[in-house]
Amino acid sequence: MIKIGVFGAGHLGRIHVQQWQHVEGAEIVGLYDIDSAQAQKVADEFNVPVATNVEELIDLCHAADIVTTTSTHFELAEQVIRKGKHLFIEKPMAASIEQAKTILEMSTEADVKCQIGHVERFNPAYLALKDKEITPLFIEGHRLAQFNPRGTDVSVVLDLMIHDIDIILSLVQSDLKKVSASGVNVISDTADIANVRLEFANGCVANLTASRISLKSMRKIRIFQKDAYISLDFLDKKTEIVTISDDDGKKGLLDFPIELPNGKKRKISVNIPPKMEVNAIRMELQKFVECIVNDTPPLVSARDGYQAMDIAYEILKKINEALEK
Secondary structure: OEEEEEEOOOHHHHHHHHHHOOOOOEEEEEEEOOOHHHHHHHHHHHOOOEOOOHHHHHHHOOEEEEOOOHHHHHHHHHHHHHOOOEEEEEOOOOOOHHHHHHHHHHHHHHOOOEEEEOHHHHOHHHHOOOOOOOOOOEEEEEEEOOOOOOOOOOOHHHHHHHHHHHHHHHHOOOOEEEEEEEEEOOOOOOOOEEEEEEEEOOOOEEEEEEEOOOOOOEEEEEEEEOOEEEEEEOOOOEEEEEEEEEOOOOOOOOEEEEEOOOOOEEEEEEEOOOOOOOOHHHHHHHHHHHHHHHOOOOOOEHHHHHHHHHHHHHHHHHHHHHHHO
């Protein structure tokens, strides 16, 4: 049984505590939060022990689940790694790219498992692509949210867009060649709206928009590749795959024959994979435990988290340069 110490009893920390109750092979040995009253409230709700200090909980656990504010990630991660314990860190993995690099280097040197909480990797919409051949040429992403003061300690790029950056890096297996970006501070001291263009060495281009002051919520990525269009709706957890192929005379339930100007007959086929009934947070925590037990690499590694942050900070640099003009 893997003993888990949860650090953070806020909104997301509470959800993690709730989901840990359903993860096979794991048990919470303690919950810590700097706000002891909040920690006690969540602990009572889910019948888990409360830890009175950080050191005590690190000593008790095999693995730490860090769900505190971003500014505290590095200090906690450093203490956990120095004790040789495994760690799960909610995204973004640290408050600066330098801190993220240090966590990556320390966890690698200490040979501990370090998984980053890019939960969209476990969204049913993304999981539906597991056995599909994905070779994107153009990607368009929109992640829009209504304003919520929680999370405004960082830019919308680190708060929301970083999810899509991580997804795109997992889909486009190529080096990033160029970043173009613009953003606007509307309510907070950091960018609340951002638009980004990522150009990769293999020719793929990704256009991303993120906003945390939208009137409606949207979390969509559209992928265009040769003879195919793929739509991922992370909010509704749905996937649509539209393909164009030669017309073989056979007709499926969602096939539409077309005739091109050159007289060639082709058909458009629409495939809507069955929605997987999974809880994304529970699944990512389960996979974290499994990588410890089986001694396998985390599905979202510290390197993945660092690379997403590296691009996010390049985007922030471009936004700041544009604002200063």
